[in-house]
Amino acid sequence: MAETIFSKIIRKEIPAKIAFENEHVLAFHDINPQAPVHVLIIPKIVIPTVSELSGKEHAALLGEMIDAANTIAKEQGIDEKGFRLVMNCKADGGQDVYHLHMHLLGGRKMTWPPG
Ligand code: AMP
Numbered sequence: 001m002a003e004t005i006f007s008k009i010i011r012k013e014i015p016a017k018i019a020f021e022n023e024h025v026l027a028f029h030d031i032n033p034q035a036p037v038h039v040l041i042i043p044k045i046v047i048p049t050v051s052e053l054s055g056k057e058h059a060a061l062l063g064e065m066i067d068a069a070n071t072i073a074k075e076q077g078i079d080e081k082g083f084r085l086v087m088n089c090k091a092d093g094g095q096d097v098y099h100l101h102m103h104l105l106g107g108r109k110m111t112w113p114p115g
Contacts, residue, residue: 003046006099010044019075020068024061027068027104036107037076037083041065047100050089069104078106086114 009016009028016028019039030038043061047053053062066085073079083106088095 002048002098004097004099006040006042006097006101007046010042019072022064022068025064025068027072030103034103035105035110037073037078037105039072039076039104041068041072041102041104043100048098049095049100050087050093053100065102069102072104073106076106082106084110 005014008014010026016031018026018028020027020041024044025041026044027039027041030040043065045061047058055062069083069085070079073083083104086103086105087093087101088103
């Protein structure tokens with residue numbers, strides 16, 4: 001599968017401000033933050049988009065990503081007021097980097113509908 005810049009971040013070949021890491025999941029601050037807290041939570045294995053996810057095969061991995069989001073939200077002090085988790089999928093979803101990632105956004109009131 002084609003690599004993206006996120007593979008280089010996983011291998012620590014390019015710098016990132018790491019917010020969380022375990023065996024399967026890495027989280028780092030977005031380089032172009034859209035909110036006071038904007039962290040990307042990614043699996044260490046390459047899964048390009050949500051379309052390649054299967055509930056049966058990836059349930060544990062998705063659970064770890066949610067656990068990471070909750071841990072980071074607490075650390076960043078946004079767990080009580082709330083936050084938004086976003087996974088953009090392909091062109092119409094606004095996905096630019098084809099390595100699965102969950103945006104954790106918080107620290108301000110989010111609007112709806114999204115752009
Ligand atoms: P998406 O548009 O959902 O694919 O989101 C990709 C995100 O990756 C964007 O919010 C970018 O700002 C972010 N991004 C791209 N390159 C880097 C990088 N080197 N370090 C941190 N965030 C990045």
